[in-house]
Amino acid sequence: xxxxxxxxxxxxxxxxxxxxxxxxxxxxxxxxxxxxxxxxxxxxxxxxxxxxxxxxxxxxxxxxxxxxxxxxxxxxxxxxxxxxxxxxxxxxxxxxxxxxxxxxxxxxxxxxxxxxxxxxxxxxxxxxxxxxxxxxxxxxxxxxxxxxxxxxxxxxxxxxxxxxxxxxxxxxxxxxxxxxxxxxxxxxxxxxxxxxxxxxxxxxxxxxxxxxxxxxxx
Ligand code: ATP
Ligand code: MG
Numbered sequence: 001x002x003x004x005x006x007x008x009x010x011x012x013x014x015x016x017x018x019x020x021x022x023x024x025x026x027x028x029x030x031x032x033x034x035x036x037x038x039x040x041x042x043x044x045x046x047x048x049x050x051x052x053x054x055x056x057x058x059x060x061x062x063x064x065x066x067x068x069x070x071x072x073x074x075x076x077x078x079x080x081x082x083x084x085x086x087x088x089x090x091x092x093x094x095x096x097x098x099x100x101x102x103x104x105x106x107x108x109x110x111x112x113x114x115x116x117x118x119x120x121x122x123x124x125x126x127x128x129x130x131x132x133x134x135x136x137x138x139x140x141x142x143x144x145x146x147x148x149x150x151x152x153x154x155x156x157x158x159x160x161x162x163x164x165x166x167x168x169x170x171x172x173x174x175x176x177x178x179x180x181x182x183x184x185x186x187x188x189x190x191x192x193x194x195x196x197x198x199x200x201x202x203x204x205x206x207x208x209x210x211x212x213x214x215x216x217x218x
Contacts, residue, residue, distance in 0.1 A: 002031040004100045011048045014194040016175035023170045034071040039080040060197045082115040087123040096161045099124040104131035112141045125157040125164045132174040184208040
């Protein structure tokens with residue numbers, strides 16, 4: 001079985017995340033695609049929802065998309081987990097099966113700032129997905145890593161337990177959680193950027209400064 005992990009803060013989950021996960025199911029029909037929310041540092045103000053609310057929103061998505069899996073392992077510790085530590089854990093569970101860590105070009109281009117980043121490929125493959133306003137790095141350590149480990153066809157990642165990097169283009173959606181939070185804060189509706197059930201939840205709980213009187217444009 002191929003394991004594909006999309007890590008993120010999902011604050012809130014939106015159609016950019018979900019379309020990316022769906023493309024994975026389409027391209028790797030045998031795979032298990034997990035959404036894995038990351039912990040925010042404890043005792044610090046978070047951009048928006050609490051951990052429980054971020055989990056609630058992901059669970060609402062799973063009700064209508066049962067093909068995705070929710071992996072809350074990073075929220076079960078008090079400290080934010082380093083990806084390399086999380087991947088080590090996952091690797092212990094899945095043996096030699098292919099593991100694919102999914103990320104947008106924005107996250108990939110900053111990979112060299114991650115804790116023990118060079119070790120990531122000893123544990124997993126990486127699949128980079130094109131995201132608006134960011135490109136694959138052309139020079140520097142991450143570009144070199146990409147050149148040394150890239151596969152020409154992303155489907156090939158399903159035949160490697162770890163160590164390879166793929167890049168795939170899919171129809172790009174210029175949606176981010178930051179934009180959604182900003183829209184809500186400014187009193188504008190974020191409708192059609194995220195599932196309606198998530199917007200309903202945001203309204204019900206007054207998240208991100210949502211005002212119960214109708215937002216502009218909705
Ligand atoms: P924020 O604006 O709060 O950073 P975000 O929209 O970037 O939120 P994250 O939870 O940070 O969402 O993203 C998790 C992962 O999903 C990252 O690897 C990111 O690159 C990727 N991702 C998020 N949105 C998109 C999108 N619209 N297209 C492609 N990749 C995306
Ligand atoms: Mg982000």
